[in-house]
Amino acid sequence: MGVDLVLVVEDTDEDIEAIGRAIGRSHPDTRLEFLRSGPQVLPRLRRRPLPQVVLLDLNMPGEGGLDVIKQVRAVPGLAGVRLVVFTSSESQAEAEACYAAGADSYVYKPINFALFRSVLSRTLDYWENVTQTVVPPPGDSVAQA
Amino acid sequence: MIVSIKPVRPGKTDVRIATIQQVTTDYPRHVLAGRKWTRCSRSAAGSDCAVSCRTSTIRWILAAAAGGVTGLSQVGSDWARALHRLWSAAVVIDSREQLAALVLPPLQELPGVRAVWGLRHGPDGVTAYRWRGLPLTAERRALAESLAPQAPGPARVIELRGHEFTRVVAVRFEEPGQAAGTILVAVGAAADAGFVADCLTQVIEVTQEAVRRLAVVRAEQDQQVRDALLAEASLQMDAVLDAEQTMYRVPRMAVPAIAEGCLVFIDDDGGKPVLRGAVHVDMRRLDAMLRDPAAVQLLAEPGEHRLELRTRGRVIGRLVFLFDRPPDRIPPTAFLRDLTARAALAIDNSTLYEQRRQEVIRMQQHLLPTRLPRVAGLSVAASYTVGDRVLEVGGDFYDVVVRDDGAVAALIGDVCGRGVDAAALTGMARHTLATLLQEGVSPRRALTRLNERLRLDGSWRFITVGVALLRPDRDGFAVQWTSAGHPAPVVLRTGADARRGAGGGVPVGVLDSPVFASSRLRLRAGDTLLMFTDGLTESRDGTGTMFEQAGLTTALDRLRDVPVQTLVDDLSESAQAADDIALLAVRACDGR
Numbered sequence: 001m002g003v004d005l006v007l008v009v010e011d012t013d014e015d016i017e018a019i020g021r022a023i024g025r026s027h028p029d030t031r032l033e034f035l036r037s038g039p040q041v042l043p044r045l046r047r048r049p050l051p052q053v054v055l056l057d058l059n060m061p062g063e064g065g066l067d068v069i070k071q072v073r074a075v076p077g078l079a080g081v082r083l084v085v086f087t088s089s090e091s092q093a094e095a096e097a098c099y100a101a102g103a104d105s106y107v108y109k110p111i112n113f114a115l116f117r118s119v120l121s122r123t124l125d126y127w128e129n130v131t132q133t134v135v136p137p138p139g140d141s142v143a144q145a
Numbered sequence: 146m147i148v149s150i151k152p153v154r155p156g157k158t159d160v161r162i163a164t165i166q167q168v169t170t171d172y173p174r175h176v177l178a179g180r181k182w183t184r185c186s187r188s189a190a191g192s193d194c195a196v197s198c199r200t201s202t203i204r205w206i207l208a209a210a211a212g213g214v215t216g217l218s219q220v221g222s223d224w225a226r227a228l229h230r231l232w233s234a235a236v237v238i239d240s241r242e243q244l245a246a247l248v249l250p251p252l253q254e255l256p257g258v259r260a261v262w263g264l265r266h267g268p269d270g271v272t273a274y275r276w277r278g279l280p281l282t283a284e285r286r287a288l289a290e291s292l293a294p295q296a297p298g299p300a301r302v303i304e305l306r307g308h309e310f311t312r313v314v315a316v317r318f319e320e321p322g323q324a325a326g327t328i329l330v331a332v333g334a335a336a337d338a339g340f341v342a343d344c345l346t347q348v349i350e351v352t353q354e355a356v357r358r359l360a361v362v363r364a365e366q367d368q369q370v371r372d373a374l375l376a377e378a379s380l381q382m383d384a385v386l387d388a389e390q391t392m393y394r395v396p397r398m399a400v401p402a403i404a405e406g407c408l409v410f411i412d413d414d415g416g417k418p419v420l421r422g423a424v425h426v427d428m429r430r431l432d433a434m435l436r437d438p439a440a441v442q443l444l445a446e447p448g449e450h451r452l453e454l455r456t457r458g459r460v461i462g463r464l465v466f467l468f469d470r471p472p473d474r475i476p477p478t479a480f481l482r483d484l485t486a487r488a489a490l491a492i493d494n495s496t497l498y499e500q501r502r503q504e505v506i507r508m509q510q511h512l513l514p515t516r517l518p519r520v521a522g523l524s525v526a527a528s529y530t531v532g533d534r535v536l537e538v539g540g541d542f543y544d545v546v547v548r549d550d551g552a553v554a555a556l557i558g559d560v561c562g563r564g565v566d567a568a569a570l571t572g573m574a575r576h577t578l579a580t581l582l583q584e585g586v587s588p589r590r591a592l593t594r595l596n597e598r599l600r601l602d603g604s605w606r607f608i609t610v611g612v613a614l615l616r617p618d619r620d621g622f623a624v625q626w627t628s629a630g631h632p633a634p635v636v637l638r639t640g641a642d643a644r645r646g647a648g649g650g651v652p653v654g655v656l657d658s659p660v661f662a663s664s665r666l667r668l669r670a671g672d673t674l675l676m677f678t679d680g681l682t683e684s685r686d687g688t689g690t691m692f693e694q695a696g697l698t699t700a701l702d703r704l705r706d707v708p709v710q711t712l713v714d715d716l717s718e719s720a721q722a723a724d725d726i727a728l729l730a731v732r733a734c735d736g737r
Binding site for chain 2: 025026027028029090092095099104105106107108110111112114115118119122123125126129130
């Protein structure tokens with residue numbers, strides 16, 4: 001299963017443009033849908049087709065990314081949707097809160113566009129290759145060091 | 146405009162074109178660069194040139210550019226135009242993913258073609274399937290793989306029975322350092338297989354050129370990413386002096402741009418590696434792996450992509466990169482080594498900073514009383530906060546002593562400057578004042594003696610000091626406040642607003658004849674005398690506003706009735722301490 005559809009939840013025009021341009025180049029077959037606020041996410045996820053990945057900005061006015069993660073994870077039917085937090089925040093506590101709420105990835109949002117594109121591309125590549133949550137038993141990781 | 150087409154040998158043709166400009170305008174330079182076009186002659190109209198390449202290609206692309214070559218059928222003309230568009234588009238694509246969408250459809254448009262299949266080969270088999278026409282179902286994938294040539298070569302026409310098509314034309318191509326590919330064109334009985342084979346051969350040429358170009362572009366992009374990462378990582382790492390944060394930022398920067406996971410192991414004092422930072426694009430997966438102590442131990446051992454954190458001639462730990470990507474996407478070791486070296490320096494700097502800061506805090510504690518006396522009728526508490534970015538011992542001090550006559554002297558002071566000299570003076574000042582006050586010497590006399598000592602030593606340093614002498618008085622305490630240039634104390638009253646006392650006087654050590662200011666205060670039961678150094682009032686928030694103006698009154702109102710230890714602790718935390726803050730609170734208890 002590839003990443004055919006990515007739902008981007010982002011309220012900044014510059015970031016929306018940059019995300020569109022970055023994924024458009026690295027994953028031209030991937031369709032992007034944009035939402036500008038957290039409260040729009042759950043209603044969208046009640047419709048088909050479901051996105052494989054939701055790319056979340058954490059700091060949005062009103063309902064932030066953390067609330068969205070909690071709401072989506074409270075719906076059993078959406079367990080397969082990957083929630084990727086894409087943020088420039090450096091707070092480790094924030095990252096832990098996102099993971100505790102059920103985020104799948106918490107990735108750094110760089111300033112440089114080449115790096116920005118690479119981060120998004122690698123993240124989509126990773127979730128494209130993992131068709132389901134691979135939680136290997138202890139000592140049985142497929143990660144290669 | 147084509148001047149002439151002249152076969153030079155079987156399979157090779159020289160085509161003379163009017164001008165070099167036409168060649169480079171119609172075909173991006175690199176398309177023809179590999180085709181050995183050469184300048185032939187110079188005429189009044191411009192330089193003629195010749196293009197030498199496979200006859201099959203040049204005929205078509207030049208036919209399209211020149212508006213057609215006589216003798217081509219409608220199908221041939223259509224194909225010539227399609228091939229021309231293909232060459233133009235092949236130089237602007239950004240990824241190999243786009244390549245299939247570009248090269249497969251024109252073949253699918255050829256008469257009699259039922260399907261066009263593209264396979265990308267990896268070391269362990271086919272890694273990507275692309276198609277137009279009949280989709281590559283599991284069954285057809287097996288068929289396509291079985292028909293794919295094992296080595297590059299001319300187009301092969303393979304006869305088949307029992308399928309929706311009768312023949313498959315197949316070509317495999319390889320480029321050094323790049324994944325090999327195969328294109329298979331399935332055609333029906335009516336198709337001209339020879340013509341399809343020609344077209345496929347031409348498409349393979351475009352594809353190979355695009356793959357070569359993509360490799361160059363990707364190498365440049367990868368280099369840009371690595372350069373940008375090193376720059377951003379250096380900025381991020383330099384921005385913090387906290388060791389824990391540094392050890393988190395290093396892997397956070399690396400993931401997932403250059404690796405799927407990154408772990409920081411730091412050797413403890415016994416040389417045992419301790420995991421101090423870990424980030425993965427899939428943290429749940431990493432957490433599952435790290436729950437196994439054997440796996441953690443294995444990762445901490447030397448191995449590929451586990452690089453030593455080496456700085457200032459010693460190894461401080463190991464940086465481990467976890468990859469979950471094709472080998473050709475793993476960054477070069479030289480780059481990983483460079484990033485590791487920068488990380489090592491940043492981690493070591495922040496660790497040394499932290500050690501030094503802890504030493505300062507420990508030494509500061511030695512300059513302060515280990516405990517304050519218990520005094521009947523009074524609750525006493527103190528706190529000391531070392532400034533955020535301070536790496537030298539500060540000069541704030543406080544103490545409380547009980548005199549034989551029952552009076553209590555609470556003193557607070559601030560030696561100007563920091564460092565060893567200031568620390569020595571701090572210790573001397575506190576002990577001198579505490580000893581004299583305990584022996585019953587008046588605050589003015591004690592401060593005068595200290596002033597004489599400083600003037601005698603020729604010290605240029607001065608000390609602000611405030612002394613509160615508390616004597617039991619009816620249901621509370623009478624307070625005699627003596628100030629030598631020290632900030633005025635605050636009296637927190639039960640059920641009333643906080644009131645500032647008086648400051649005044651000149652710091653000790655400035656004048657031969659010292660000047661002090663005296664005032665009287667009264668503490669009723671429940672009232673609190675709060676003494677502090679200027680680190681509290683002069684601390685500034687993000688906008689530069691001092692705490693004295695912005696938050697002190699609000700904080701005091703909030704904390705008026707809390708226990709005195711909570712009062713001093715909360716108050717020092719409320720201020721953003723750039724400088725040291727000493728706080729001493731004395732509360733008259735109810736029912737004395």
